[in-house]
Amino acid sequence: xxxxxxxxxxxxxxxxxxxxxxxxxxxxxxxxxxxxxxxxxxxxxxxxxxxxxxxxxxxxxxxxxxxxxxxxxxxxxxxxxxxxxxxxxxxxxxxxxxxxxxxxxxxxxxxxxxxxxxxxxxxxxxxxxxxxxxxxxxxxxxxxxxxxxxxxxxxxxxxxxxxxxxxxxxxxxxxxxxxxxxxxxxxxxxxxxxxxxxxxxx
Numbered sequence: 001x002x003x004x005x006x007x008x009x010x011x012x013x014x015x016x017x018x019x020x021x022x023x024x025x026x027x028x029x030x031x032x033x034x035x036x037x038x039x040x041x042x043x044x045x046x047x048x049x050x051x052x053x054x055x056x057x058x059x060x061x062x063x064x065x066x067x068x069x070x071x072x073x074x075x076x077x078x079x080x081x082x083x084x085x086x087x088x089x090x091x092x093x094x095x096x097x098x099x100x101x102x103x104x105x106x107x108x109x110x111x112x113x114x115x116x117x118x119x120x121x122x123x124x125x126x127x128x129x130x131x132x133x134x135x136x137x138x139x140x141x142x143x144x145x146x147x148x149x150x151x152x153x154x155x156x157x158x159x160x161x162x163x164x165x166x167x168x169x170x171x172x173x174x175x176x177x178x179x180x181x182x183x184x185x186x187x188x189x190x191x192x193x194x195x196x197x198x199x200x201x202x
Contacts, residue, residue: 037087063104
């Protein structure tokens with residue numbers, strides 16, 4: 001269902017409503033981005049139990065909800081959009097959506113990578129869900145590349161290198177990716193001699 005963000009009072013300082021996409025099929029869209037906060041999704045307890053419950057995974061820090069929705073979809077759940085606001089999210093200075101550190105980008109990259117691997121291992125089922133593998137994998141590659149850049153900018157060079165490399169797998173090596181990778185050795189060397197060094201442009 002849709003959701004609305006606010007600072008103190010939804011009726012006074014609420015932002016525009018954000019509604020889920022309605023164009024079918026929705027499964028491929030969910031494989032690229034999360035539609036909303038955890039409390040904007042509804043599902044039965046039996047469905048959640050059937051997939052082993054909600055997983056707490058260190059590699060998915062702050063991203064366990066998106067992983068959960070994907071696992072439900074991979075298990076056969078169908079996404080039905082509700083085009084009205086049914087959830088509110090208070091936006092304050094310490095909200096995760098405002099303090100998106102390197103860990104959250106790494107977690108999103110991990111989710112995209114797991115999605116790519118699942119669609120490769122279950123190609124026929126993916127196609128039945130409306131997935132066009134080539135198109136989806138290119139979108140995943142772009143998503144991985146964008147996260148790699150943010151991780152790179154945050155100074156986590158080895159982690160960035162891993163995500164850059166992963167982005168080459170589903171979408172093929174291309175110039176922006178190569179440019180990012182080539183900058184890493186120099187920046188890692190500078191970080192070795194100057195621990196306070198932080199990449200600001202790439």
